[in-house]
Amino acid sequence: xxxxxxxxxxxxxxxxxxxxxxxxxxxxxxxxxxxxxxxxxxxxxxxxxxxxxxxxxxxxxxxxxxxxxxxxxxxxxxxxxxxxxxxxxxxxxxxxxxxxxxxxxxxxxxxxxxxxxxxxxxxxxxxxxxxxxxxxxxxxxxxxxxxxxxxxxxxxxxxxxxxxxxxxxxxxxxxxxxxxxxxxxxxxxxxxxxxxxxxxxxxxxxxxxxxxxxxxxxxxxxxxxxxxxxxxxxxxxxxxxxxxxxxxxxxxxxxxxxxxxxxxxxxxxxxxxxxxxxxxxxxxxxxxxxxxxxxxxxxxxxxxxxxxxxxxxxxxxxxxxxxxxxxxxxxxxxxxxxxxxxxxxxxxxxxxxxxxxxxxxxxxxxxxxxxxxxxxxxxxxxxxxxxxxxxxxxxxxxxxxxxxxxxxxxxxxxxxxxxxxxxxxxxxxxxxxxxxxxxxxxxxxxxxxxxxxxxxxxxxxxxxxxxxxxxxxxxxxxxxxxx
Amino acid sequence: xxxxxxxxxxxxxxxxxxxxxxxxxxxxxxxxxxxxxxxxxxxxxxxxxxxxxxxxxxxxxxxxxxxxxxxxxxxxxxxxxxxxxxxxxxxxxxxxxxxxxxxxxxxxxxxxxxxxxxxxxxxxxxxxxxxxxxxxxxxxxxxxxxxxxxxxxxxxxxxxxxxxxxxxxxxxxxxxxxxxxxxxxxxxxxxxxxxxxxxxxxxxxxxxxxxxxxxxxxxxxxxxxxxxxxxxxxxxxxxxxxxxxxxxxxxxxxxxxxxxxxxxxxxxxxxxxxxxxxxxxxxxxxxxxxxxxxxxxxxxxxxxxxxxxxxxxxxxxxxxxxxxxxxxxxxxxxxxxxxxxxxxxxxxxxxxxxxxxxxxxxxxxxxxxxxxxxxxxxxxxxxxxxxxxxxxxxxxxxxxxxxxxxxxxxxxxxxxxxxxxxxxxxxxxxxxxxxxxxxxxxxxxxxxxxxx
Numbered sequence: 001x002x003x004x005x006x007x008x009x010x011x012x013x014x015x016x017x018x019x020x021x022x023x024x025x026x027x028x029x030x031x032x033x034x035x036x037x038x039x040x041x042x043x044x045x046x047x048x049x050x051x052x053x054x055x056x057x058x059x060x061x062x063x064x065x066x067x068x069x070x071x072x073x074x075x076x077x078x079x080x081x082x083x084x085x086x087x088x089x090x091x092x093x094x095x096x097x098x099x100x101x102x103x104x105x106x107x108x109x110x111x112x113x114x115x116x117x118x119x120x121x122x123x124x125x126x127x128x129x130x131x132x133x134x135x136x137x138x139x140x141x142x143x144x145x146x147x148x149x150x151x152x153x154x155x156x157x158x159x160x161x162x163x164x165x166x167x168x169x170x171x172x173x174x175x176x177x178x179x180x181x182x183x184x185x186x187x188x189x190x191x192x193x194x195x196x197x198x199x200x201x202x203x204x205x206x207x208x209x210x211x212x213x214x215x216x217x218x219x220x221x222x223x224x225x226x227x228x229x230x231x232x233x234x235x236x237x238x239x240x241x242x243x244x245x246x247x248x249x250x251x252x253x254x255x256x257x258x259x260x261x262x263x264x265x266x267x268x269x270x271x272x273x274x275x276x277x278x279x280x281x282x283x284x285x286x287x288x289x290x291x292x293x294x295x296x297x298x299x300x301x302x303x304x305x306x307x308x309x310x311x312x313x314x315x316x317x318x319x320x321x322x323x324x325x326x327x328x329x330x331x332x333x334x335x336x337x338x339x340x341x342x343x344x345x346x347x348x349x350x351x352x353x354x355x356x357x358x359x360x361x362x363x364x365x366x367x368x369x370x371x372x373x374x375x376x377x378x379x380x381x382x383x384x385x386x387x388x389x390x391x392x393x394x395x396x397x398x399x400x401x402x403x404x405x406x407x408x409x410x411x412x413x414x415x416x417x418x419x420x421x422x423x424x425x426x427x428x429x430x431x432x433x434x435x436x437x438x439x440x441x442x443x444x445x446x447x448x449x450x451x452x453x454x455x456x457x458x459x460x461x462x463x464x465x466x467x468x469x470x471x472x473x474x475x476x477x478x479x480x481x482x483x
Numbered sequence: 484x485x486x487x488x489x490x491x492x493x494x495x496x497x498x499x500x501x502x503x504x505x506x507x508x509x510x511x512x513x514x515x516x517x518x519x520x521x522x523x524x525x526x527x528x529x530x531x532x533x534x535x536x537x538x539x540x541x542x543x544x545x546x547x548x549x550x551x552x553x554x555x556x557x558x559x560x561x562x563x564x565x566x567x568x569x570x571x572x573x574x575x576x577x578x579x580x581x582x583x584x585x586x587x588x589x590x591x592x593x594x595x596x597x598x599x600x601x602x603x604x605x606x607x608x609x610x611x612x613x614x615x616x617x618x619x620x621x622x623x624x625x626x627x628x629x630x631x632x633x634x635x636x637x638x639x640x641x642x643x644x645x646x647x648x649x650x651x652x653x654x655x656x657x658x659x660x661x662x663x664x665x666x667x668x669x670x671x672x673x674x675x676x677x678x679x680x681x682x683x684x685x686x687x688x689x690x691x692x693x694x695x696x697x698x699x700x701x702x703x704x705x706x707x708x709x710x711x712x713x714x715x716x717x718x719x720x721x722x723x724x725x726x727x728x729x730x731x732x733x734x735x736x737x738x739x740x741x742x743x744x745x746x747x748x749x750x751x752x753x754x755x756x757x758x759x760x761x762x763x764x765x766x767x768x769x770x771x772x773x774x775x776x777x778x779x780x781x782x783x784x785x786x787x788x789x790x791x792x793x794x795x796x797x798x799x800x801x802x803x804x805x806x807x808x809x810x811x812x813x814x815x816x817x818x819x820x821x822x823x824x825x826x827x828x829x830x831x832x833x834x835x836x837x838x839x840x841x842x843x844x845x846x847x848x849x850x851x852x853x854x855x856x857x858x859x860x861x862x863x864x865x866x867x868x869x870x871x872x873x874x875x876x877x878x879x880x881x882x883x884x885x886x887x888x889x890x891x892x893x894x895x896x897x898x899x900x901x902x903x904x905x906x907x908x909x910x911x912x913x914x915x916x917x918x919x920x921x922x923x924x925x926x927x928x929x930x931x932x933x934x935x
Contacts, residue, residue: 046818048741052581054546054818056555057572062540076537079559089539096523097535099612103619105531131579155742155859191742191859200742200857274528276634277666277676278912280851280868360538399852399887401866403671406885406933408864410856428856432887434933460526460636460664460912480934 013037013061015178017081018170021065025090026172029098030067032109034171036317037063037081038359043127044161047139055132064359065090069097072104073341077360110343110350112320114174119314121181123210127162130211135160138214142188145220151231154198155191160184162211167317167359175319181312183466184213185453192227194234201230201396201412203252206310206453206466213308229393229413229425237427238416240481246389247431247476248382248417251450253392253409254372255469259454261435262300263370263469265404266327266335267353267458268342275364278460280402283435284333286346294331294439297375297474301326302337304352304368310453310466311368315352318363322352327370331439339365357463364459372471375445379473382446384420390429390481391415391422408432408482432482441479446472493561494519494543498647500563504570505547506649512548512589513649514779514817517541522640525614530622530633532615546817547573548589551582555817587805589817590781592651597782601769604683607659608641621665621689628697630667637689638662644774652780658682660771663689664911666869667696672706672884674869675699676721676849680771680910680917699848703870706884709932715844715900716888716928717837717874722850723827724909724918725865729853729892730761731822731916734788736797736807738819738858745861745892746794755792755896758830762787763798765813765823771910771917772823777815783823786812792897798822827920830902837901837924839877845930846872846879850888851913861892864931886930898926 018035025033039061046053062079063086074097078089097104139158146153162184169177187204203226207213249257265282269275303324304313316322318340326334338346339354342365355366383391392411400407410430416423431438451470457463494517505513524536544557554577558565610617618637625633640660647653662680677695681687718726733744746754755761765783767773776782779801787795799807800815814820838846845867853865865888873880903921910917 048737051585052553052583054553054555054583055576055580057576058556061559072532072535074535074537076539078539080539080541085539089537093535093537096537096612096615100525100532100535100615103527103532103615103622105529105533107533132576133579133581136581157741157743189741189743198742198857198859200855200859272529273632273634274533276528276632276668277636277664281671360540362534362536397854397856397862397864399854399864399866401885402851402868406866406887408887408931432931432933437933461524462912482931482934 013039015168017063017086018168020083021063021086021090022170022172024087025065025067025094028091028094030069030094032068032172033066034169035063035065036356036359037168038165040163040165040358042161042163043135045136045139047143047158049156050143052136060358062359064356064361065093066362067094067097068107069094070101071106072097072101073107075362107341108344109340110348112340112350115315115319115321116176117315118178120179121208121312123182125211125215127164127182127211138219142219142223145224146227149224149227151227152193153190153227154193155189157189160186169317169319171319177315177319179313179315181208182210183208183310184211186214186217186219188223190227190230192230192234194231197234199230199234201226204453204455207308208310208312209308233413233425233427237425240390240426240429241388244478244480246386247479248386248389248391248473249476250393250473251448251470252394252452254471254474255452256395256398256409257438258300258370258372258471259367259467259469260400261404261407261438262327263302263367266337267365268336268338268346269365271336272342272345275458279458283403283405289333289335291333292331293333293436294328295443296330297444298328298331298439298442299373300328300371301373302367302370306369306468309369309451309468311468313368316354317356318350318354320350320352320354325351337365337367339363355465357465361463366458366465367456367467369451369468371469372445372474374447374449374472377444377446379446379448382444382473382475383417383422385475386417387419389417390426391417392429405435407435430482433479441476442474443477444475448472494645497543497561497566498645501545501566501570502647502649504566508570508574510547510549514546514589514646516544516644516646518544518642518644520640520642522638523614524636524638525618526636527618527622528634545569545573547577548586549577551584551586552577552580553583553586554580585806587802589648589650589779590652590801590811592648592780594652594780594782596654596775599766599768599773599775602658602682602773604659606684607639607661610639614639617689621663621693624690625665625667625693625697628694629669629701630697631670632668633665633693635663635665646776646780648780654776654780656775661687662910663692665693665696667693667700669700669704673700673703675703676869678721678909678911680908682769682771686769699870702872703882706882709883709886711886711930711932713927714930715841715924715926717834717841717844717846718923718925719846719848720907720909720920720922722847723920723923724914725850725853726895727761727825727827727918727920728914728916730896731763731825733892734798735820736799736803739797743858745859747859749794750797752794753792754794754893755789756899757791758899758902759789759792759896760787760828761789762826763822763824764826767824770824771908774823777813778817779815781811781813781815783813822916825916825918827902829904829906829921831904832901833904834922837903837922838874838879840901840924841874842876844874846874863892864889886932888928889931890929895925895928900924900926
C-alpha cells in the first residue's frame, strides 16, 4: 500500500514496483525483503581558475532490494525498473544469497515499529527555478572576490552541485516511507603564493534545502577572507611553540575531531568487525559503554533531524524513525550508532543510523550530523583564559588510524595566544594525539555552535555520504604540538 | 551471471540517433558512450559472508560542445523519446551556460583499435555461485595459515562499452574483472592485508592472497611501541601503490593546472631517483583498467611518465594537448586526464636483499588515509595499517605499532634506493588507479606518532 501522503514522486514513479518486488522476493523464499525506489536529479558546475569546465545535469534512478535467504542478507540493484527485469534481478540475488548462506552470517533484525510516513524539505529558492548561468554566477562572484584581494591566489577551484532526491522505502513488515530532500553542495580549493612559497586550503559547505542555502553562505566574503588569512599566514607565521601549551580550537576543528574520533569509532558495525577490511574497526568495545573517555565538559550527539542539515533525514534507509542519539554524556560513553542488524546482535533497538548513498548501495551504519554540544563559555572567554597557547581556526591536512585511536590535525589559519590575546599567525601547528587523551584534555566548550559539511567515505564500493559535523570552540589544556 | 542483455544493441542505434540529432542542432562536438555493467560481490566479515551484492546498470553518457560550452548528461531509457528529451534539455542547458575558452575539441577519428590480450574471460562472466566455493577456499587457507578471522570482498564484473562521436569515432570494448581483497586478523591489533585482481580467471589468485594476509597477521602479534624518527622503509607493494597513485594523479595536466600536483614546472626535471621509472599503460594485457580507447575514442597507449627519475610528460586529452602544443597521451577523461594502469619498472632485488640493506628501518605492509597538507609541494602524511616491522642491521626484529609517515612525495621518490624484482598488481579501497609495483626501499622516511 502506498503511503497516504501529500508527497508524491514527481515523475510518477509507480510505488507498486517496490511492493511487487517485495512480494516476489517473499514468494520465492525470502524471510524478509525491502526495496528502495529512488530518483535523484543533479546539476553540477566547476570553475577552475576562472574558466567553467563541463557543466552537467543528470537524473539517476533505480531500485535497490534486500532479501534475507536462509538467514543470509543479499542486496541487488538495477536502473531498469521494468517489472520483468526487477523480478530477474531478485531471483538472481535470491539464488546467490541462498547459496552463500552455506558460509553466510545468520542475520537478525531488531524488532521495530512498521512506519508509514512521508516528509519533504521545502525550498525557498527552488533548484529548478535558476538557470545554469544564475548558478554559475555564484562561482564567478567568488572568483571576483578573490581577485579583489591583493594576494596572489594562483589556484582557484570551485565546485557546486545541487541534488533533489526522491526516495521510497518499503519492507515486508509494512513500513512505507516517502521522502523528498533537496541538497546543495559547494567546495573550494585555493592556493596562495607569497615569495615563492605556497599554502593551500579547501572547505565544503552543504545543506538540505533550496538554493537559498548557497546564497546564505556569502561565498565572496568567505573566499576573500580565506585568501587574506592564508596570505597573512604565509607572510607572517611563526613556528609553533614547543613544550606543553593550551589550545583553543574553533568549530571546524571541533567538528572534524568529533566526526573522526567519536562518530566513526561509535559505528556499531565497525565495533562488530563488519567493515574490518575497508573502513576498519574501532578501539571502542561494547564493554566500554558506561566508562569515561573524556572530561565532564564533553557532550556529543549525532542527530539526523537537525533542520536544514546536510545529513538530514527523519527515517533511515531501513524505515526506522530517527532522532538525536547520545554518544558521550559528561565524558561517559553512552551508546553506539546502530542499524537493525547491529542492534539485534547487541540486543537493543536501532537508533535509525542505516544510510545508503543511493538506490545502488546497501544501507550500513552511518553518521548524519555529529556535534559537540555547546558549553557555558563564549569563545572570547576561552581565549582570554589562555596565557600561552595557540588558537586553531581551521585545518588542511588530517588523518586517523583505522581503529580511530591516533589522529593528526594540522592547522591552516592559526594564531598564537599570548596573555589571553590573539597574536601573530602560526605555521602549521599540528596536533598528533590519542583519542582518550584528546577528550580528557578538553576542559571547556563555548556556545558558538557551527555546523560544517563533509562527504564521509565508508564501505566497498565506496559510499560517500553527506554529513554535518560541528560544535562550539573548545579549550584543550596542556598538550604538546607535534613537529 | 547472465550474459549481456540485448540493450547494448539498442544503444548503438540510439547513440547514432543522438549524434545525428545533436549535430543537426549545430553542436560542434558530441561523444556518446553506452555503458552496460553487471557486478557481483561477496562481502565477508568474521570469516562469513555478511552480504551478497549485485549491481546492474545500462546507461548512455552524452557529452556535447557548442560554442565552447561543455555539457554532460546521461540517460537510462534507450528510447527515441528519451533521446529527444535529452537533446532538448542539453541545448536548453547550453543556452544558459557559459563557455570554456580553453576548450580545443575532441579527437578526430576514425581510428583502428588493436585488441588487448587477457581482458575478457567468459569464465568470469559465467562464474556464478562458483565464486562462493573460491571464497570459501581462500578463507580456509587464511585460517590454515594462522588467521583467526578474515574480512574483505570477492567481486566479479562484466562490462561492455560502445562509443560513437561526431568526429568519426566508433569503438567498442568489453571486459571482465575479478577482484579479491582480504584482511586477516589474529587478534584486534594483529592483522595483514593482501589484494589480487585480474581480468582473466587463470591469473586470479585469491588463495595466495589469503595466505599472504594471514602470514603478515601472524607475524604482527604483540607489536611493541615505536619511536618516532627517520627510518629506511621497505614498502610492500600495497602501500607503495598508494603513494604511486598520488604520483600518477599528479601527472594529470588537469591537476597540474588546478595546483593539485607537485609536478608543476617540473617537466624534464628530476623528480625521483634513477631507480624510478613509472609508466602508464592503457594497453596492458590483463591490466585491470586496460581499455582499447580513452573517453574520446583515442586508441590507448603506453606512456612513460617518469624515466630514471626525470618527469617526461603530463597526461593529456586532445583538448589539453592542443592547448599545451603537445600530442594527446590518450588519457581522456574529457575533463580530467587520468592514468589507466600505473607500472613501476622492476629492479633487481628480492625483498630479503632489500631488508639486508637496511641498518635501522621498517617494513610497512599497508597504509591508509593519505592526506596532503599542500599538493603543490607534495607535503603529505599517511598511516601504516596492518603489520609493521622493525628492521635492525639487516634483520627483522619484530612488529611495531602506531607510527605515521609525515613526508613529501618528491622527497620519497628521490630517496628510492632500491626497487624489487617481484611486481604485484594492486587495486582496491585505498588504491583506485590500478598500480603494479614491486616492494621498494626508500631511505630516510620521516615517521611521527601521537605525542601523548
